[in-house]
Each structure stands twice: as C-alpha cells, then as structure tokens.
Amino acid sequence: MEVGAPDYLAGERQTAEFDVESMKVTWAGSRHALEVSDRMARLVASDPVFRKDNRVMLSRKELFKNTLRKAAHAWKRIVELRLTEEEASRVRFFVDEPAFTDLHWGMFVPAIKGQGTEEQQQKWLPLAYKMQIIGCYAQTELGHGSNVQGLETTATFDPKTDEFIIHSPTLTSSKWWPGGLGKVSTHAVAYARLIVDGQEHGVHGFIVQLRSLDDHMPLPGITVGDIGMKFGSGAYNSMDNGVLRFDNVRIPRDQMLMRVLQVTREGKVIQSDVPRQLIYGTMVFVRQTIVADASCALSRAVCIATRYSAVRRQFGSQNGGPETQVIDYKTQQSRLFPLLASAYAFRFVSEWLKSLYTDVTEKLQRGEFSTLPEAHACTAGLKSITTSATADAIEECRKLCGGHGYLANSGLPELFAVYVPACTYEGDNTVLLLQVARFLVKTVSQLGSGKVPVGTTAYMGRARHLIQCKSNVQSAEDWLNPQVVVEAFEARSLRMSVACAENLAKFPNPEEGFAQLAADLVEAAAAHCQLIVVTKFFEKLQQDIPGKGVKKQLQILSSVYALYILHKHLGDFLSTGSITPKQGALANDQLRSLYSKIRPNAVALVDAFNYTDHYLSSVLGRYDGNVYPTLYEEAWKDPLNDSVVPDGYQEYIRPLLKQQIRNARL
Numbered sequence: 210m211e212v213g214a215p216d217y218l219a220g221e222r223q224t225a226e227f228d229v230e231s232m233k234v235t236w237a238g239s240r241h242a243l244e245v246s247d248r249m250a251r252l253v254a255s256d257p258v259f260r261k262d263n264r265v266m267l268s269r270k271e272l273f274k275n276t277l278r279k280a281a282h283a284w285k286r287i288v289e290l291r292l293t294e295e296e297a298s299r300v301r302f303f304v305d306e307p308a309f310t311d312l313h314w315g316m317f318v319p320a321i322k323g324q325g326t327e328e329q330q331q332k333w334l335p336l337a338y339k340m341q342i343i344g345c346y347a348q349t350e351l352g353h354g355s356n357v358q359g360l361e362t363t364a365t366f367d368p369k370t371d372e373f374i375i376h377s378p379t380l381t382s383s384k385w386w387p388g389g390l391g392k393v394s395t396h397a398v399a400y401a402r403l404i405v406d407g408q409e410h411g412v413h414g415f416i417v418q419l420r421s422l423d424d425h426m427p428l429p430g431i432t433v434g435d436i437g438m439k440f441g442s443g444a445y446n447s448m449d450n451g452v453l454r455f456d457n458v459r460i461p462r463d464q465m466l467m468r469v470l471q472v473t474r475e476g477k478v479i480q481s482d483v484p485r486q487l488i489y490g491t492m493v494f495v496r497q498t499i500v501a502d503a504s505c506a507l508s509r510a511v512c513i514a515t516r517y518s519a520v521r522r523q524f525g526s527q528n529g530g531p532e533t534q535v536i537d538y539k540t541q542q543s544r545l546f547p548l549l550a551s552a553y554a555f556r557f558v559s560e561w562l563k564s565l566y567t568d569v570t571e572k573l574q575r576g577e578f579s580t581l582p583e584a585h586a587c588t589a590g591l592k593s594i595t596t597s598a599t600a601d602a603i604e605e606c607r608k609l610c611g612g613h614g615y616l617a618n619s620g621l622p623e624l625f626a627v628y629v630p631a632c633t634y635e636g637d638n639t640v641l642l643l644q645v646a647r648f649l650v651k652t653v654s655q656l657g658s659g660k661v662p663v664g665t666t667a668y669m670g671r672a673r674h675l676i677q678c679k680s681n682v683q684s685a686e687d688w689l690n691p692q693v694v695v696e697a698f699e700a701r702s703l704r705m706s707v708a709c710a711e712n713l714a715k716f717p718n719p720e721e722g723f724a725q726l727a728a729d730l731v732e733a734a735a736a737h738c739q740l741i742v743v744t745k746f747f748e749k750l751q752q753d754i755p756g757k758g759v760k761k762q763l764q765i766l767s768s769v770y771a772l773y774i775l776h777k778h779l780g781d782f783l784s785t786g787s788i789t790p791k792q793g794a795l796a797n798d799q800l801r802s803l804y805s806k807i808r809p810n811a812v813a814l815v816d817a818f819n820y821t822d823h824y825l826s827s828v829l830g831r832y833d834g835n836v837y838p839t840l841y842e843e844a845w846k847d848p849l850n851d852s853v854v855p856d857g858y859q860e861y862i863r864p865l866l867k868q869q870i871r872n873a874r875l
C-alpha cells in the first residue's frame with residue numbers, strides 16, 4: 210500500500226486477535242521462505258514488463274508474444290541478479306502467467322532427473338538449466354490421455370544404425386496437449402511404446418529434438434503446431450499447448466531415458482531393479498506440487514472475497530447508520546469461512562506431502578521401493594480432492610462478490626479459467642481417485658493376512674475397533690477435540706472402504722466388480738483423502754507455532770475445516786453409523802460458533818497470505834479496500850469507452866433508430 214494512503218480495512222485489521230507477521234511465517238513455511246517470497250513478489254510487482262492488468266484484452270497472438278517477452282525478461286533478471294533456484298521459482302510464480310517455462314522447469318527437467326541415467330543427466334541437464342534447450346513433456350495423445358498404456362506412438366529400435374525410430378502410426382497417436390510444445394520447445398520428452406526385435410516393452414520416455422537450434426524450424430519428419438484457443442479470455446491461452454506428429458524420426462539410442470529399462474547396443478533389453486512405475490515418476494512429482502498450487506489459488510480467491518465482503522454493505526441500516534457489511538451475514542460466513550479454512554488445510558497438507566515425497570525419493574535412491582504405492586496414492590488422491598475443491602471454491606468466491614465478481618477486473622473469472630484444468634491435467638480427478646480406491650481395497654484385503662498397514666492407512670490396522678465404535682460426542686464442545694473428530698473420520702473412511710471390499714467380493718470377476726462399483730469406490734477414496742487433510746492439519750498443531758494467538762487461530766480453522774467436511778458429507782457419516790443424527794446436529798452448532806470466532810480475524814487471516822496487489826490483480830481484493838473509486842476509474846479505461854459514440858453506430862444503430870422514427874410516423 211502507498212505510504213499515507215487511506216486504509217478502508219484498517220478497522221478490520223484492528224480487531225485481529227493474533228500476530229499477523231507470525232502467521233505470515235507459518236503460512237510461508239519459515240522466516241527465510243517468507244523473506245524470499247516477499248522480496249521476489251516486490252521485484253515482480255515493481256517491474257512494468259510484468260504488468261498483467263490488460264491480459265484479457267489482448268488477442269491470442271499479442272498475449273502469446275507478451276508471454277514470451279515476460280519469460281525472456283524474467284530469465285534476464287534471474288541471470289543478472291544471480292538469483293538462486295528458490296528465488297527464480299518464486300519469480301516465475303509471481304509473474305503469474307502460464308508459460309512454456311512451467312513445463313520446461315516443472316516436467317522436462319524433472320523427467321530427465323527422475324528417469325535418466327547419471328550419464329544422461331550429465332549430458333542434458335546443464336543445457337536445460339541454462340535454457341540452451343527448451344523442453345516439454347509430450348505424453349498425452351489425441352486418442353489417449355488417462356490410459357497411458359494405450360498410447361500409440363512407437364519407438365522401434367534399429368540395431369543397424371543404433372537408433373530409435375519414433376513414429377506416429379495413426380491420427381489418434383498425434384501428441385496433443387503438451388504445454389510449450391506448440392510454438393516454443395526445441396526438445397520433448399516424448400512417451401512411446403518401445404519395440405525391440407518385434408517385441409513390445411511398454412511405454413517409455415525419449416528425448417527428441419523437435420526444432421532447429423538455429424532457426425527454430427521443425428526438424429525433418431516433425432509436424433508441430435498449437436492446438437487452438439482454450440476456455441476463457443486471457444487465462445491459459447498464454448500457453449502453447451501443442452500437437453506433434455513423428456514421421457519415422459530417428460534419434461540416437463542413448464536418448465531413451467534408461468533408468469528403469471536399458472536397451473543395449475546389441476538390442477538386449479535389461480530391466481533394472483527400479484520398479485516399472487517410476488516411468489510415471491514425473492507425474493507423481495508434479496501432482497505433489499499441484500497440491501501446493503491449490504492452496505495458492507484458493508487463498509488468492511478467498512483473499513479477494515474476504516476483503517470485498519468486509520467492504521461491501523447491503524441492507525440493515527438503522528437510524529440512518531451504515532448498512533450491514535455482507536461479511537456479517539451468517540450465510541456469507543458459512544460459505545466463505547470454510548474456504549478460508551480449506552486454504553490453510555491445503556497449505557499444511559501440501560507441506561506434509563512434500564516431505565513424504567522427499568522421503569520416498571531418498572528411499573528410492575537407496576533402492577527401497579516399498580513406500581512408492583503410498584506416495585502414488587497420496588499424491589493422486591490429494592491432487593484430486595484439493596483441485597476439485599479449489600475449482601469449486603473459486604467459483605463460490607465469485608458468487609460471494611455478487612455482480613462485481615463477474616467483472617474481469619475482480620480477478621476471479623480469469624483465476625477460475627486458468628485454474629479449472631487442474632482438475633484434468635496431471636490425471637483426471639476421477640481416474641486418480643480410482644487409483645486411490647485400488648490401493649485402499651488392496652490394503653483392506655490384506656488386513657487378515659497379518660500385514661500391518663502403515664503410513665496414511667495405519668488406522669486400518671484398528672479395523673476391529675473402527676468398524677463398530679460409537680462416537681461419544683455429547684455436546685457441541687466435544688467436537689473441538691481432535692481425537693474425537695479424527696476417530697469419526699477414520700470410522701467413516703474405513704467403513705466405506707470395507708463396504709466396497711465386501712461388495713467387490715460378491716463379483717466373480719474382480720475387474721468387473723471394480724467397474725460396477727466405481728462410483729462408491731471414488732467416494733471411499735475421497736473420504737480417505739479428506740481424513741488425511743484433517744489429520745495433517747491437527748498434526749501441524751502439535752508443532753511449535755510461535756506468535757501471539759497464531760496457534761489459537763489455526764486451532765479454530767482446523768476445527769472449521771473438519772466440521773465443514775463432516776457437515777457437507779453428513780450422509781456418509783450417518784449411513785456408516787460413524788455418528789448419530791444428534792451428533793451431526795451438534796457439529797453444526799459448533800461450526801456456527803466457530804464462524805463467530807473467525808469473524809474479527811477474517812481480514813487479518815487473509816493478509817497473512819502476504820499477497821501483493823499485483824499478484825492478486827483484483828480491484829475487489831485491494832489491500833486498502835478502496836474498491837468503488839477504482840471500479841469507477843477502471844470502467845473508463847475499457848477500449849469501448851475510447852469513443853463516446855461506438856464504432857458501428859453509423860452502420861447498425863442509426864439505421865435502426867431512423868427506422869423506428871419512420872415507423873412511429875406512419
């Protein structure tokens with residue numbers, strides 16, 4: 210905020226019962242992370258090249274060129290200022306524009322790191338780190354995305370030349386969707402069916418050069434372009450999602466990523482001791498980052514809706530006094546505060562997921578693979594439930610801002626359009642929950658075998674208790690006890706998984722059973738994932754959390770998150786007998802009283818996200834709350850207002866009006 214500028218939300222900030230600066234540290238993860246983030250946010254906000262308020266007005270070509278300009282400028286600043294990897298990634302985050310760089314750093318580099326041999330990493334990573342080559346992740350095809358085993362692109366080994374021949378045999382085998390592919394990438398990690406000596410060996414990744422490093426023209430045998438406009442204006446259209454066809458393109462044998470499987474000069478296929486599923490490792494990595502991204506997108510929308518709800522007044526004026534702030538309506542609170550709580554919940558579960566991922570990666574380096582299935586289930590499941598909830602929440606925030614939420618300059622329509630494909634990319638959310646369900650059913654089926662479930666399924670080891678326990682909640686207060694809440698969530702989740710397993714057992718063919726029961730399985734998987742989010746929020750509170758009143762606020766938010774999910778899925782809790790209707794009603798009573806506790810802290814709780822006005826890019830979410838004059842000024846900047854009488858008046862409006870006058874005279 211400018212020094213000396215009026216703060217229309219100052220009153221809201223004064224009622225906060227906790228130290229906002231300390232909460233900023235907790236949100237950021239550490240004082241260091243906050244400091245870096247804050248510095249990079251200001252660096253970006255103060256640079257005119259990174260202006261983004263005109264995105265929705267630009268044509269596709271202008272938008273795309275502007276994105277290239279921003280990406281090049283960001284890279285120049287990163288090099289000039291010798292920024293660390295952490296700082297550089299924060300710069301990209303605050304530039305806040307989907308671009309080829311997301312895929313270069315987010316998937317191409319990780320794919321080489323995760324699936325390449327030491328030698329391959331040494332050859333390719335330095336080029337990628339200096340951006341002397343730009344890469345994308347080309348897996349999905351026109352005909353297959355979810356079903357990776359169904360990909361049709363082939364990579365046939367030619368022992369005569371020691372090369373692979375990469376080929377697109379059908380129209381449906383055309384690569385379709387990869388970001389950065391359409392117009393920018395010089396290279397791709399392309400996924401194709403490996404064929405050696407007429408034998409198929411599954412889908413593997415291959416580094417393929419697509420464009421000349423001299424003039425950017427496609428290399429012989431490569432057909433490549435952009436797939437066209439996507440949902441919304443501005444939004445994801447700054448990304449060149451692409452189409453790619455290979456016509457018998459030859460690449461050296463050592464460009465197959467060979468950590469999982471090697472093909473020798475003689476054409477021998479050697480499976481290493483690394484599990485085949487590591488081919489999917491890049492997706493596991495990205496799914497984990499997408500959970501963190503969900504908390505960012507959600508907190509951004511909630512920040513806008515909360516500040517605006519405190520500024521906006523409708524009805525309720527008494528004796529000529531001010532009208533009621535819409536944030537004081539209980540309905541507004543019951544729609545908004547659970548989303549605020551969810552933003553914090555997703556933040557902490559993403560912190561935990563990152564540590565799980567790091568731990569599993571270290572184990573994989575040591576040749577320990579036992580935790581891989583859990584890492585896959587957790588990343589897939591949490592990616593699914595957090596992105597679905599966030600997409601819904603952004604739209605809810607738009608509605609919470611009434612009519613003004615529908616204006617582009619509220620920031621919410623574009624945020625929704627940019628965000629919503631997260632429910633599809635990196636795995637369709639339903640397909641991913643089915644993966645979790647497989648994992649759960651397998652865990653349940655092994656319960657009798659003496660195999661003790663560990664990690665996030667450890668609770669299933671207490672199946673005997675959880676299958677018949679009764680919640681002893683007797684008052685609304687009892688719902689503030691994390692143990693009581695967790696037991697209800699565990700009972701619900703276990704009983705749903707067990708019911709699925711029992712129903713599955715009735716089918717002679719398990720795959721047929723799985724297909725028939727898919728809708729129930731998805732619900733059981735979601736229940737399990739919600740339990741993880743609730744548990745990790747409570748576990749976070751076991752840590753030392755410094756700062757006056759910070760822990761207290763987080764306790765309130767954790768209860769709000771848990772009881773909101775319970776209220777939303779009350780049917781599950783009741784039908785599984787995990788709680789009684791009376792206990793469900795008590796949970797709702799508690800929720801109401803928690804909303805009242807959040808109310809005086811709401812604006813401070815969104816301030817703790819530490820977002821600059823540049824990053825939020827929302828008139829409604831301005832830090833100073835100066836909404837109306839800004840909305841008014843912004844309206845006049847619209848190109849339609851460049852002239853008082855619009856283009857087209859002479860051709861289309863005037864003749865109409867004249868026609869009416871003639872008719873009236875008749």
Ligand SMILES: CC/C=C\C/C=C\C/C=C\C/C=C\CC/C=C/C(=O)SCCNC(=O)CCNC(=O)[C@H](O)C(C)(C)COP(=O)(O)OP(=O)(O)OC[C@H]1O[C@@H](n2cnc3c(N)ncnc32)[C@H](O)[C@@H]1OP(=O)(O)O
Nearest residue numbers: 311312315316354355357486489498499502585634635636
């Ligand atoms: C780029 C991001 C940069 C920064 C991120 C920051 C923020 C994010 C913001 C923006 C993101 C930007 C851009 C997005 C770019 C998008 C990219 C993409 O979309 S890339 C393409 C992604 N595609 C998919 O996700 C496809 C989904 N399908 C699959 O994953 C699999 O095919 C599926 C798992 C569904 C099925 O596979 P299949 O081989 O048929 O397996 P099956 O079901 O038979 O299972 C066999 C066996 O393997 C286990 N398993 C499956 N997957 C994994 C895995 N990933 N890891 C470990 N294990 C796995 C499975 O459980 C089963 O085990 P069991 O035999 O039952 O024990």
Ligand SMILES: Cc1cc2nc3c(=O)[nH]c(=O)nc-3n(C[C@H](O)[C@H](O)[C@H](O)COP(=O)(O)OP(=O)(O)OC[C@H]3O[C@@H](n4cnc5c(N)ncnc54)[C@H](O)[C@@H]3O)c2cc1C
Nearest residue numbers: 346347348349353354355386387388630633634635636639
């Ligand atoms: C913005 C964006 C960026 C992308 N970036 C990339 C990229 O960089 N690289 C890349 O390789 N790909 C990328 N993709 C592709 C993306 O990964 C796929 O679109 C995604 O994995 C979903 O696959 P699909 O399109 O085949 O959906 P489909 O599988 O065809 O899904 C269609 C419907 O069928 C349902 N369905 C499918 N299978 C099942 C099943 N077994 N059981 C029940 N229901 C099922 C789904 O739930 C969905 O409702 C991107 C996609 C988008 C939208």
